[in-house]
Amino acid sequence: MILTAKNLNSSKLKDIQLDTDTKIMTVWFQPCKVNINSKKISNVYIYRNVTEEIFNTIKTAKMNPLYDFSYGKCFDSIIKNNPHLYSYRRIYD
Secondary structure (H helix, E strand, C coil), X not given: CEEXXXXXXXXXXXXXXEECCCCEEEEEECCXXXXXXXXXXXXXXXXXXXXXXXXXXHHCHHHCHHHCCCHHHHHHHHHHCCCCCCCEEEECC
């Protein structure tokens, strides 16, 4: 099953998607300027071993004071700060 949260109201995360069969979460980050031409790109990463519970925690972070009502802080706390639990790699659209 594919679970999706799109157009997150976040300065860091744009969209997230979880394949519950493979436990792979795809994260589209908000576009950022990367060169002198001010071209904006959106970085896309996949993270392994993400459970449906973790996905739902990130998806509902805006309602959770534990993460300061922030998708980005929740994502950083659970996923980014634990690369030994959630291996990752960058992919492209």
